[in-house]
Amino acid sequence: METLESPKEGSTYKGLVFLDPKTLVMTESPLAGINITIGDATYEEVRASLALPISDPEKYISLRIGATKGEEQEIGMIRDLAELDEGQKQLIRRELRKRYFMHVIYKLISVKEKFGFLYFEAETSKGLQKFAVRYEYNRVQEYSEFGRVILDTDDNRYIIPDLRKLDPDEYKMFTRYIYW
């Protein structure tokens, strides 16, 4: 285990902790998350989350315990998913899939506006989806440089990774309403 800063004498503050994958023993938890042993310490029900889920989703993975505010603690971070062995990678990827539930939009079929809502129909990574979005500025945000993330009325997330890759009609349909 390496730290960026040396702890001050008498302090429990450890600074940012990067974990050495070779020292990690990961097993699937039967109930939730994964169990991780580092040296003598075993952490149960560990979850994984990304520091850069948009710009670099394969790097800087935080391993955490406790699900509620106040209880949550970071065990440490893994710099790169590539550093892990195949078994560890699978477990971490599974945990990441559990954390992030997103739809990637492959094709926009229609976008219509009615009574302050935009009604979308799109082919997505999770199949054909119809969803409604409040027609407000903060419901469609930038995603990386050329992408957009759309939050529907239930806060489900739909991603267009690159607007430039939409065909001209889809682009026109989208930017007619989402001009920002």
Added chain:
Amino acid sequence: MLRQPLPPKFAAWLAEHNVRPEDVLLSTSNDISFEGEYSERWVVVTRDAVMMLKETDGVVEAARSFPMSEIEAARLDPRVGSGFLQVKVRGHWAEVARFSNARAIWFERIAAKINRFKETGAVIITEEDEKERNRCPTCGLLLRSATDICPRCIKKHRVFGRLVRMMKPYWPWAAGTLALVFTGIGLDLIPPQLSRMLMDDVFVRDPNRPYLTPEWIRNIIGTNPVTMLFWVVFAGMAGVQVLRIGLNIIIARLSVTVGTKITFDLRHKLFARLSELSVKYYDRHQVGILMQRVSGDTEALHGFITQSTQGFLVNILLPVFIGATLLKMNAELTLYVLIPAPFVIVSTYYFWEHVYPRYYKYWDSSSKMSAMLNSVLSGIRVVKAFSQEEHEIARFDKLSTNLQSARRRVDKATSTFYPIVGFIFGLGGLIVWFVGGRYVLEQRYGFTLGTLTAFTSYLGMFYGPLSNLTYISSWLTSFMTAAQRIFEVLDTEPEIEESDKAYHLHICRGEIEFKNVTFGYDRYNPVIRDVSVHIHPGEMIGIVGRSGSGKTTFVNLLCRFYEVDQGGIFIDNINIKDLHKDDVRRNIGLVLQEPFLFRGTVRENIAYGRPDADIENVMRAAKAANAHDFIMRLPDGYDTKLGEYGSGLSGGERQRVSIARALLYDPAILILDEATSSVDTESEKQIQDALAVVTKDRTTIAIAHRLSTLRNSDRIIVMDDGRIIEIGTHAELMALEGTYYKLVKIQTQLTSEPTVERLQLEAAARK
């Protein structure tokens, strides 16, 4: 739904496993697998188990099942875009099911119901539990918030009727305005008729045709009737113009008068009603939305009233009157005039749907560039200090390019659209000149050159209002929705009703008793559970506990911001439900973490609860609150004007003003809710000194995270999960070595910054 009928396959599986339909307490579908793929799954809660059923290759199985006897609690574990229903089994949280955010509301309720079942052994599903959030209960249309008005179901005629009734006190004004609108439209019809007269009777008069002017006018105008008639018609035209302008001014002034009077009344009624509504109402409605109702929606109504007289009515009436006039002049030619009308309507629709939205992009690009300029120029020292000039220039160029392309798109669209629309509008004129011109040449229908020019003049007044009518429906809907939102607030009854036999509490001793009080902001999720405590007059009580343990709710209930669900709260042995609301609050002084000061002078803020207090008492209160000295250092002393939220003072100073306010109020019961937690240590010490004076001989309830501030309390209440888990003096609780003891230990270890005690010790050492 919380008790959703199970599909036959799943129901059959339950039957095979000896679960009868009546044993199912809760059943709801979830939409995704643990891996995040869409698939149908069912969560079923029975008296004996919580399970998740799924179907694989046509075979139903229980993918997860936990015996109810082993379940300690249930909760939701929200993730990004989805969440998990979890149950606590033998100290560990186990995942039961994963759901997308679309189903979150149902699983929130399922978790609450399981917890309630563990406490009471029963599951009660109310009508409220089965309601979908943010959907119109009638048509299912999505709404912005659960309390929003459905634009599809709004009964426009009722809202309109109510608006008209609201105008009742101003009916002479409204009737006068309406009469003038009609007169104005009548005047609009005159000039083309005068121009016709000018053409036919003056410029190209047929000597065989008799004068249209009466004999008596000709007698007056004498020997050269043509010239004189010219002057008369010309004077008539000028007169109509002047009259029309005069009328326009009067109509506008009248409608503004009526509009502002009605919106003033509405604003007054709205604010009065909002002040009466309970705190619970404010929990359900965002302050921003309510502010929008008081300012934005009333303003929209003002717009509606003024537009009605100047825009809508004219747009509706003018095409009708002109259409009738044209028909009367020549029915056949009028039908030709109508040929471009559909194009006018289509082109207006096209403008609003395709051309106008391009302005959004332009405005957005423009405001982004302004925002960027503002931030970079204001922070130019940072830019220079980090040598980021090149980077900022590149960023500016990118925004500037966006603005350029947005502007180009707008200008290209408008430079094509407007000439085409101009042509469509002109098409009517061409048709009239062509067809009408032939009528004149062929002398058909007695059609004169004057009639032809009158026809073309009317055309100009016909197409404009027609194009405006295309969007009148959506304008009306937005006005009606605004009106309905206002009426909804006006129709909301205050939830805390005063009993007819409410007692007055003239002299309060400050004795408080909570008897088996249970309360939840949502009925199925109590945050105060069966709390009983007796507080003696003059006692100082400290309340500690984690965030969400129920501390603030405890004092909210005492102030009667909410009604308890079960049990009762007594002040001086009288249930607060039987006391006048004002009497309860008059005897309670509240000092909050965020001192809420209003725009006004320091004096007005201290005397907020007792506006009649004389300046000496205000100063005495300020002195006791350790505020007098800093107030006297201000250039304008007690007359210092404070901005909104007390801007102009530091956090500690604002807090001391709020303590002075509480002290001047002289309540029998004082509540301090984290009164010192957001100020620096030096200010905290001054506030603590002030509080020592204020709390003397007064029943005081103090909530604090910094336990050191509660050390002098007569008793300390430790709350957890809505219950009182420990109660006693500091020494007793320390001896108990329970939760309080642990909290004190943690804080002693954590606190490295100077504390009040440390400051006091340092001060003592200096002496």
